[in-house]
Amino acid sequence: MTDLWVIHYSTGYCSVRKGARVPTVSDVAARAGVSTATVSRALNGKPTVDPDLAARVRQAADDLGYQPNGPARNLRRQEAAVVALIISDVENPFFTAIARGVEDVAHEVGYSVVLCNSDESVEKENRYLDIAIQERVAGVILSPSGPTSTVAKLASRGTAYVAVDRPLPGQDSDVVLVDTRLAAREATAHLIAQGYERVGCITGPAGVRTADDRLAGYRDALKAARRRTPKLVRRTEYKAAGAHRAALDLLAQPESPDALLIANSVMAVGVLQALQEQGVRAGRDVGLVTFDDAPWAALVDPPLSVVAQPAYEIGAVAARLLLARIADATRPPTATTLGARLTKRASSRRH
Amino acid sequence: MTDLWVIHYSTGYCSVRKGARVPTVSDVAARAGVSTATVSRALNGKPTVDPDLAARVRQAADDLGYQPNGPARNLRRQEAAVVALIISDVENPFFTAIARGVEDVAHEVGYSVVLCNSDESVEKENRYLDIAIQERVAGVILSPSGPTSTVAKLASRGTAYVAVDRPLPGQDSDVVLVDTRLAAREATAHLIAQGYERVGCITGPAGVRTADDRLAGYRDALKAARRRTPKLVRRTEYKAAGAHRAALDLLAQPESPDALLIANSVMAVGVLQALQEQGVRAGRDVGLVTFDDAPWAALVDPPLSVVAQPAYEIGAVAARLLLARIADATRPPTATTLGARLTKRASSRRH
DNA sequence: TTGAAAGCGCTAACAA
């Protein structure tokens, strides 16, 4: 496989820069003819330093190409102006939109964001949490991959954190959620109102709150419409492959569904593939509503009805909460719930 | 806007953990009844330590919930087992696939990956490069956002780095590319062979190598087919909005194109939207080939013909090169070029 | 095999 792709491989000569000693405060101090303390003060914009001296120091730093040593600074300061964002799937547009929200807010106040992809795996999440602790980041924003998340260690060390998208069981932390149970209920009610008879649901793993809530909302709607709950629910990983299998399985049932509620856009890809393979026409043979308004949702055939979540806002709100908590660890934790919006397109319109 | 979405906001009580002193090597040493040197050796798996002692140390560390202080360690070691990956767009599946490739390889050998989104902005890229230098990461993998990238400072400090997707002008570094000029030529030739008469091209900004190369390949094909180059080329940011405008502009031309080569999948979203708005039927009125096999490419109407790039492989190869360079800075730089594959679907089939 | 001690580069308390 790999070799097939490689069509060209060339090597050149190397221009190593050997013995490139990295300049330190001392070097800058020597060049500017001041003490290291003054360099530190000048470079950190402290007001108690003579403007002329400050300028000389900055000049010297520039000349030398000085870049502060982060580990040394963080060691001394006992904190880094960095927040870690641990998301459960980099390939899900919902989470990348959250990342943008976090970044924009954090950058405004001089914080950097490092993005970690836990890939829906509690092990990887745990590993990144350890790294975040070890690197002594100022705070962590995360979408917990499962009910067994080990964020408790953040709390016990006093590291600030905020949960997004999914709450932390038994954890009394700041959290930013979406009322997806209500949204799922509305979406399902919409399908029923369109005249679909056997509405199914493909959702995420048990114990993942969004998956459970979307299923609960789906059941709420069925109950309200006095439908008996059919055996048309499938749970799987939040991935395309799992949803693909789930869809094939549902289609093979004797009483297969004539409509589906799908719990996220990554799953929707798998479902649409399955329908295509089976020659089932989406929107005609099977009505569809999926969570998340992916960039491509309106472009598929037929355009997908979606539950749009305010992903960017989630990230922005979470970042603001985190910064507030970093500034004041004693403030009471808040729970913010944002609303979602059902966008009706052709995939759920009865023909 | 924001307020509209907020439907619930509650506050609870806070359980702050005050004065939670973080355990250090000294604490572990005291508890295990050994010196800090032995703790360090034991925890780092050095062979020169008595197994019994080592066990006692590990036990003590566990009891205390000890986590090494990263900044202190990195300060002492003068290097962190971290690589920075700076990509030009987190919302582009091509780059997130690269990220997975990098992560998988890096994790195998105990390196962590931090992801930075330069958002196609040289300023942000520059900022992240500074952070990478300051944090003294072991190496950097980046897709340069433009020709004015400032990676030179990495070289001058001896920090290892690898360029992916786009080369660094005048830079003699490891680089992993795709032969997209050839791929663009094949894709364009395919459109011509299908009988399209006025093939246009929407590509990225001048100076971004992939954008230039894809345009060059497009022109290669036109020349080979003895077509005079029509005024059907548009350049814009690598974003949906830019491509949307470009497509509308092209459609408004007196001699508007009957086929388009689109330089990436993010742009394809904008183009498809534009076509939809103008009531132009993709694949019927206008033939389409786009770069990158996004997850949704086969699901739109009609399924998109694409130039599939080996994104995951690019990341994996780049990570291996970076690790090799970290281990040996004197090895000659290599240029690896991978091939792309044209996948023909309905959007480029002449009816 | 273990311990004592130095020092990585920076910032902040204290002195001048």
Next chain:
DNA sequence: TTGTTAGCGCTTTCAA
């Protein structure tokens, strides 16, 4: 306003 100096927590000589 500036300089001197201690020390953040770790690893790593060097000695025992």
